[in-house]
Amino acid sequence: MPDQFTHRGSRRRTLVDRVREALLADLFSNEYSAGDQLPNEGELAERFDCSRATIREAVRGLVDGGYLVRRHGTGTFVTAVPRHRHTLNANLSYTAMIREAGLEPGRRLVHKVTRPATDDEAEALQLPPQEPVLSIERIRTGDGVPVVFSVDRIPVAVLGGALDDVGDSSVYSLLDGLGTSVTEAMASLRPVVADKRLARMLDVPVGSPLLHIEQVDFDAAGRPVMLSAEWHVPDVFELCVSRRRDAPGL
Amino acid sequence: MPDQFTHRGSRRRTLVDRVREALLADLFSNEYSAGDQLPNEGELAERFDCSRATIREAVRGLVDGGYLVRRHGTGTFVTAVPRHRHTLNANLSYTAMIREAGLEPGRRLVHKVTRPATDDEAEALQLPPQEPVLSIERIRTGDGVPVVFSVDRIPVAVLGGALDDVGDSSVYSLLDGLGTSVTEAMASLRPVVADKRLARMLDVPVGSPLLHIEQVDFDAAGRPVMLSAEWHVPDVFELCVSRRRDAPGL
DNA sequence: GAGTGGTCTAGACCACCGT
DNA sequence: CGGTGGTCTAGACCACTCC
Numbered sequence: 001m002p003d004q005f006t007h008r009g010s011r012r013r014t015l016v017d018r019v020r021e022a023l024l025a026d027l028f029s030n031e032y033s034a035g036d037q038l039p040n041e042g043e044l045a046e047r048f049d050c051s052r053a054t055i056r057e058a059v060r061g062l063v064d065g066g067y068l069v070r071r072h073g074t075g076t077f078v079t080a081v082p083r084h085r086h087t088l089n090a091n092l093s094y095t096a097m098i099r100e101a102g103l104e105p106g107r108r109l110v111h112k113v114t115r116p117a118t119d120d121e122a123e124a125l126q127l128p129p130q131e132p133v134l135s136i137e138r139i140r141t142g143d144g145v146p147v148v149f150s151v152d153r154i155p156v157a158v159l160g161g162a163l164d165d166v167g168d169s170s171v172y173s174l175l176d177g178l179g180t181s182v183t184e185a186m187a188s189l190r191p192v193v194a195d196k197r198l199a200r201m202l203d204v205p206v207g208s209p210l211l212h213i214e215q216v217d218f219d220a221a222g223r224p225v226m227l228s229a230e231w232h233v234p235d236v237f238e239l240c241v242s243r244r245r246d247a248p249g250l
Numbered sequence: 251m252p253d254q255f256t257h258r259g260s261r262r263r264t265l266v267d268r269v270r271e272a273l274l275a276d277l278f279s280n281e282y283s284a285g286d287q288l289p290n291e292g293e294l295a296e297r298f299d300c301s302r303a304t305i306r307e308a309v310r311g312l313v314d315g316g317y318l319v320r321r322h323g324t325g326t327f328v329t330a331v332p333r334h335r336h337t338l339n340a341n342l343s344y345t346a347m348i349r350e351a352g353l354e355p356g357r358r359l360v361h362k363v364t365r366p367a368t369d370d371e372a373e374a375l376q377l378p379p380q381e382p383v384l385s386i387e388r389i390r391t392g393d394g395v396p397v398v399f400s401v402d403r404i405p406v407a408v409l410g411g412a413l414d415d416v417g418d419s420s421v422y423s424l425l426d427g428l429g430t431s432v433t434e435a436m437a438s439l440r441p442v443v444a445d446k447r448l449a450r451m452l453d454v455p456v457g458s459p460l461l462h463i464e465q466v467d468f469d470a471a472g473r474p475v476m477l478s479a480e481w482h483v484p485d486v487f488e489l490c491v492s493r494r495r496d497a498p499g500l
Numbered sequence: 501g502a503g504t505g506g507t508c509t510a511g512a513c514c515a516c517c518g519t
Numbered sequence: 520c521g522g523t524g525g526t527c528t529a530g531a532c533c534a535c536t537c538c
Binding site: 088184185186190191192193209210211215232234235238240241 | 435436459484488
């Protein structure tokens with residue numbers, strides 16, 4: 001696997017990155033399988049010729065990613081839970097989700113227009129009133145069957161001259177190219193039932209359940225760069241959330 | 251605020267914990283508001299009389315919790331996004347969610363029984379077939395109005411002698427007391443429409459949308475300790491997910 | 501008690517951002 | 520350029536788990 005482990009942007013690959021990638025490669029090889037215990041942190045530090053702090057940082061990343069679990073006083077183990085569920089926590093690209101579900105991803109452009117932002121849009125995107133935004137309505141398909149209808153709104157100021165390129169490829173890669181990569185997002189979830197228009201577009205009966213997601217995407221500087229509304233057909237892929245009980249305070 | 255910052259179980263409060271809590275208290279006081287920059291890590295280390303590594307660990311927790319953002323080369327800032335939305339990521343207690351929404355939480359026991367686990371339950375909870383589990387069906391209310399119907403299943407072996415106490419108070423605090431605190435959970439989300447039974451229990455029309463959550467709760471050792479099925483009435487409180495784009499590798 | 505991960509320190513240097 | 524967060528080290532001690 002030559003460059004399976006590219007990172008976003010052009011961030012320098014640190015020692016921690018290299019150690020993490022080496023460990024991950026081990027996990028995907030046949031060296032380890034579910035439930036196996038890793039060597040202790042001291043041994044790993046010696047093997048990779050680095051400090052234990054560096055090992056801990058690398059392992060932390062793999063724990064966050066769901067690959068490993070640490071048990072105080074016992075050891076570090078390879079996760080037993082199946083990977084490749086589609087956890088909302090660390091995935092932004094639906095195209096990738098559809099592909100991982102074993103379906104051929106496709107998309108159909110429904111509508112694309114540049115217009116002044118509505119009051120709600122301006123507030124969510126922290127723009128002056130009436131500021132122009134590009135609105136793109138699309139239907140995503142898996143093996144030709146509709147799975148998501150989405151309306152994405154992006155400030156024209158963010159897009160610069162790349163206005164016409166939107167819709168052809170992933171919005172996220174486009175934004176990467178513009179130097180305003182999305183790194184964080186806040187999604188709000190609500191169940192709804194399909195009205196006539198949604199039913200027609202998603203090819204489901206009127207009144208059938210859909211998951212509605214309203215999402216704001218932020219770039220590394222914390223600026224909102226996109227507002228999305230999505231309607232998901234259930235049961236095509238399983239949407240999961242990994243939850244924790246370690247919020248500080250509260 | 252006397253004991254606002256209690257932690258799960260009886261884990262020792264570390265220096266990092268104390269620093270994090272002190273910072274959080276500052277954030278909730280009027281000392282800082284959205285967008286403000288914190289003192290740099292060196293100054294904080296001096297103020298709290300600890301090393302910079304300790305400060306970084308404390309701040310990391312607050313960044314994970316969505317309270318702060320770090321910008322390399324620039325500084326650490328108070329998040330602009332509204333806090334106190336109910337992000338699924340870091341909250342497990344619905345009672346707390348309802349209370350934070352400004353409603354008076356209540357619960358009504360619908361059904362409680364000890365019975366052999368079904369095959370699905372045994373698999374999810376990693377139990378031998380037919381192993382006895384306690385099943386509790388409850389309706390949670392906010393200001394008396396139904397907001398969630400839940401079915402929680404807990405292995406009797408986990409509960410020990412505390413079988414009768416379940417239902418009176420929070421399941422999570424009960425498990426805390428038994429030394430099997432829930433620290434992690436995986437939730438699967440699906441929109442559904444209310445059938446007759448759900449409609450009656452949640453006091454909504456048949457066919458109205460509900461959010462169905464299937465969740466497995468794990469203790470610190472990674473053992474599954476509870477399987478929950480929940481049906482949420484939408485719009486009572488906003489369910490959010492904070493999403494990231496930093497999965498290592500992949 | 502032996503072995504593991506968890507916390508903490510003091511200090512060094514690097515990479516990024518703004519002026 | 521100065522100031523910020525990011526990475527990294529070497530070593531110490533603590534807390535948990537299991538035998």
